[in-house]
Amino acid sequence: MTTPLQQALDVADLPVDEPARRRALADARVAPWPERRLEAWRYTSLHALGQRAPRPAAPPAAEPAPPRSVVFRDGHRTGAGLDGLAAGVRLTTGVAAPATAQGDVFDHLSAAFAVDGATLRVDAGTDAGDWLALLHRSGVGADRSWHLRHRIVLGSGARARVLLDCEGARGPALATVDTAIELAAGAELDLACVNAPAEALSLLLRNRVRLAAGARLRLQALDGGAAPSRHELTIDLAGAGASAQLGGAFVLAGRRHADLQLRLRHLAPGCTSTTAWRALADERARAVFDGHILVAAGADGTDARLECKSLLGSAQAEVDAKPVLEIHADDVRCAHGATVGQLDPAALFYLRSRGIPADAARAILVRAFAAEALAGFAGDWPLPARLAALAGLEEAV
Amino acid sequence: MLTIDDLHVSVAGKAILKGLDLVVQPGEVHAIMGPNGAGKSTLAAVLAGREGYEVTAGSVRFHDADLLALAPEERAAAGVFLAFQYPVEIPGVNNTYFLRAAYNAQRKARGEPELDSVQFLRRVREKLKILSLPEDLLHRGVNSGFSGGEKKRNEIFQMAVLEPALAVLDETDSGLDIDALRQVAEGVNSLRSAQRGFVLITHYQRLLDYVVPDFVHVLADGRIVESGGPGLAGELEAHGYAWVADRKVGGAA
Numbered sequence: 001m002t003t004p005l006q007q008a009l010d011v012a013d014l015p016v017d018e019p020a021r022r023r024a025l026a027d028a029r030v031a032p033w034p035e036r037r038l039e040a041w042r043y044t045s046l047h048a049l050g051q052r053a054p055r056p057a058a059p060p061a062a063e064p065a066p067p068r069s070v071v072f073r074d075g076h077r078t079g080a081g082l083d084g085l086a087a088g089v090r091l092t093t094g095v096a097a098p099a100t101a102q103g104d105v106f107d108h109l110s111a112a113f114a115v116d117g118a119t120l121r122v123d124a125g126t127d128a129g130d131w132l133a134l135l136h137r138s139g140v141g142a143d144r145s146w147h148l149r150h151r152i153v154l155g156s157g158a159r160a161r162v163l164l165d166c167e168g169a170r171g172p173a174l175a176t177v178d179t180a181i182e183l184a185a186g187a188e189l190d191l192a193c194v195n196a197p198a199e200a201l202s203l204l205l206r207n208r209v210r211l212a213a214g215a216r217l218r219l220q221a222l223d224g225g226a227a228p229s230r231h232e233l234t235i236d237l238a239g240a241g242a243s244a245q246l247g248g249a250f251v252l253a254g255r256r257h258a259d260l261q262l263r264l265r266h267l268a269p270g271c272t273s274t275t276a277w278r279a280l281a282d283e284r285a286r287a288v289f290d291g292h293i294l295v296a297a298g299a300d301g302t303d304a305r306l307e308c309k310s311l312l313g314s315a316q317a318e319v320d321a322k323p324v325l326e327i328h329a330d331d332v333r334c335a336h337g338a339t340v341g342q343l344d345p346a347a348l349f350y351l352r353s354r355g356i357p358a359d360a361a362r363a364i365l366v367r368a369f370a371a372e373a374l375a376g377f378a379g380d381w382p383l384p385a386r387l388a389a390l391a392g393l394e395e396a397v
Numbered sequence: 398m399l400t401i402d403d404l405h406v407s408v409a410g411k412a413i414l415k416g417l418d419l420v421v422q423p424g425e426v427h428a429i430m431g432p433n434g435a436g437k438s439t440l441a442a443v444l445a446g447r448e449g450y451e452v453t454a455g456s457v458r459f460h461d462a463d464l465l466a467l468a469p470e471e472r473a474a475a476g477v478f479l480a481f482q483y484p485v486e487i488p489g490v491n492n493t494y495f496l497r498a499a500y501n502a503q504r505k506a507r508g509e510p511e512l513d514s515v516q517f518l519r520r521v522r523e524k525l526k527i528l529s530l531p532e533d534l535l536h537r538g539v540n541s542g543f544s545g546g547e548k549k550r551n552e553i554f555q556m557a558v559l560e561p562a563l564a565v566l567d568e569t570d571s572g573l574d575i576d577a578l579r580q581v582a583e584g585v586n587s588l589r590s591a592q593r594g595f596v597l598i599t600h601y602q603r604l605l606d607y608v609v610p611d612f613v614h615v616l617a618d619g620r621i622v623e624s625g626g627p628g629l630a631g632e633l634e635a636h637g638y639a640w641v642a643d644r645k646v647g648g649a650a
């Protein structure tokens with residue numbers, strides 16, 4: 001079954017009339033729409049999105065960008081502050097339509113319509129230094145769609161810290177942000193993702209990371225949910241001794257919906273991964289944590305840990321946490337678990353008895369709970385401060 | 398400042414306080430003693446506004462307000478402080494952050510200016526000196542991993558920073574070593590003033606050797622059954638609570 005969204009797709013809306021984009025558009029029109037009977041979409045409905053007909057956003061005017069950042073508004077680069085990058089660090093923008101479009105309806109849409117994205121290349125042995133930010137923004141108003149495709153390529157032993165920030169994205173819109181990441185041997189990437197956009201946005205963040213031997217990925221993600229905000233995180237530990245440290249939190253209220261789809265594959269011996277997620281769902285919000293770790297045959301000596309702890313703030317809120325380990329190798333150390341609880345009423349009363357109003361007391365406890373997932377990361381990260389704001393605290397301290 | 402009149406309280410449908418009367422004037426220290434399960438912590442919890450306690454009759458007035466009508470945070474802002482018998486561990490919430498949030502929330506509620514972190518830290522340092530609390534406790538999570546004695550001292554430290562008008566201490570002396578007991582007592586004595594009232598719930602004469610109360614009450618089976626001067630604590634220590642009951646029976650005969 002195709003949807004009104006697909007039926008409304010129009011060749012006249014293509015940014016450039018070229019065969020690859022026409023093909024991708026045709027594929028998008030007929031691709032199966034994600035239905036809830038598919039396991040990966042079981043808890044996240046795109047029915048409402050399918051009834052809409054978002055039109056591609058026009059290129060907006062240029063705007064200033066903070067230092068060490070690129071601003072993308074409605075899927076177009078509108079500003080960049082890239083003076084003074086170290087030698088061996090190149091950040092360029094723009095994308096071509098891929099020669100072949102594979103994947104699902106959103107991959108086809110991206111292939112057909114994406115005109116922009118950042119490509120960060122860091123040469124072997126180079127340290128790109130402090131955080132580089134990709135800031136995603138959009139205007140409010142008519143139903144828009146926009147698509148971006150980023151690439152991050154680190155040479156062997158290279159280091160970079162990248163912030164993917166979707167906090168400035170507004171709705172109603174359909175937005176997809178695809179990031180393909182390749183880490184050569186011994187490369188290190190710190191990746192921070194903030195999705196706290198407007199409630200009316202349908203955001204699909206697809207991060208695909210491939211790590212060579214000894215490479216290291218540290219990733220923090222903070223999600224305030226949207227309609228929905230879905231993060232598909234695919235990580236291949238493809239070289240011996242590669243490692244991934246992942247920590248994230250959902251802090252959801254209203255009718256917001258956040259969904260993490262983690263596909264983490266241990267494909268080589270001696271790799272380690274830790275994944276810690278915290279989900280807080282209040283009011284009628286819904287959080288989905290689908291964490292799947294595969295330890296492939298031959299990935300001996302794997303150490304994999306996967307946990308998701310949740311707090312429900314109301315009887316209407318819902319968390320679906322499904323941590324799964326699939327092990328085909330020997331000599332592995334693996335642990336996984338999920339818990340669901342509620343804010344500790346004794347702690348709440350203790351804070352209130354000292355004069356802290358109920359809402360602030362709740363925010364303090366929410367922040368503390370979510371912060372557990374962001375603890376134990378080396379270096380300074382921008383997310384803890386964002387978390388304080390998302391939890392509703394006036395001061396970050 | 399505090400007037401408790403014929404207070405009846407039930408927990409989970411079971412009557413715990415059964416007609417309790419108590420009046421505390423500014424400047425007074427009242428000790429409340431009584432057997433386990435008599436309702437002492439229930440009284441403390443009702444004064445602080447904990448959920449799950451049903452007041453079935455009676456009233457509690459604090460200054461000019463109906464205390465029972467206020468939310469817990471409003472009671473705190475009005476000047477009521479409870480040192481918990483079992484302080485709650487809140488990992489991940491920094492002790493200093495928590496205390497400043499509490500202090501400023503109270504000031505805000507009273508329409509007073511809030512303190513910035515430098516001003517607040519100065520205040521905290523002064524209070525630390527009085528209590529000789531190790532400074533590293535300030536940087537840890539609230540009561541998180543604290544020893545029993547450290548938790549109790551942290552309660553007194555909070556009281557010293559918040560400077561309440563009425564402090565209710567629920568067995569703050571239980572489980573303390575002799576040095577810690579002395580420090581807690583010093584903490585209380587340093588706050589004693591003509592404007593401030595204290596209710597000390599305790600099982601032991603020991604604390605009352607350091608903090609000499611103006612009144613001692615015996616709470617048994619949900620009521621104050623005996624009141625006296627500081628000497629009453631010694632009598633209780635010597636004879637036990639059965640003695641009070643016997644005297645009541647004797648007096649009635």
Ligand SMILES: Nc1ncnc2c1ncn2[C@@H]1O[C@H](COP(=O)(O)OP(=O)(O)OP(=O)(O)O)[C@@H](O)[C@H]1O
Nearest residue numbers: 408409411413431432433434435436437438439440
């Ligand atoms: N949630 C509850 N459900 C049922 N009974 C309760 C509950 N909470 C307290 N009680 C009962 O209320 C009575 C009074 O308890 P309270 O804690 O006030 O006693 P206490 O005088 O402080 O005792 P202690 O000296 O041991 O601290 C006890 O019998 C206790 O078991």
Ligand SMILES: [Mg+2]
Nearest residue numbers: 437438439482
């Ligand atoms: Mg008690």
